[in-house]
Amino acid sequence: MSTHGDPVSVRESTTVSPPEADAAASRTTPGSDQERALSVVAASQQAGLGAVVAGFGLIGVGAVAGWLIWRSGASAAKIQPEDTTGVFLTLLVFAAAVERILEPFSRWLPGRAAEAALSQTMTDANSRIDGPTEADRAAIAVATAKVARAKANRTIVAWGLASGLATVASSAGGFYVLHAVAGADWNGVAVWVDAVVTGVMVGSGTKPLHDLITRAQNGPPSP
Secondary structure, three states, X not given: OXXXXXXXXXXXXXXXXXXXXXXXXXXXXXXXXXXXXXXXXXXXXXXXXXXXXXXXXXXXXXXXXXXXXXXXXXXXXXXXXXXXXXXXXXXXXXXXXXXXXXXXXXXXXXXXXXXXXXXXXXXXXXXXXXXXXXXXXXXXXXXXHHHHHHHHHHHHHHHHHHHHHHHHHHHHHOOOHHHHHHOOOOOOOOHHHHHHHHHHHHHHHHHXXXXXXXXXXXXXXXX
């Protein structure tokens, strides 16, 4: 998981981003002190408590599921790469798989409604014959702050979802990063705990990996 970012994190199709909204508002009429203050608030938004609880709750669900798989003996044999390079490559493949599995579900993550509201607010403001009013600029700034908060929430929830899913996959598939690095005979932590560690590592790596995959798919930038 992100998560992360948007930890979880998954592909986003934002209609209008907060920086674009700020730029649009500043192009229409001179910005007021109030608008600039609201823009600063938007840039510093943090995830809400509910999103944080949901993110860690999803990891907890994955941990319980991983423990049940381990306790039942349904786990596969431990995957033991020959060296740390093999461990790193396995993590990359693992994270890529989680990224692709979660990508179709990104539309249900938090934030879509706030983005749509911001887009509508900007459309309404720019459609006025006399240009946006002070109230329009304030409404854009407030909507931008809501989008920033929604994106922060989405990042945390996506991270928790990716980490929980990766924990279950780690326990079922037999890949445990600490045991893989330390050696097959190492028993410093329980296998199911290692599954949680592996899941959090994979979940935290999905967003940077997604950015890397996207750049590779799009090719080098045009000169």
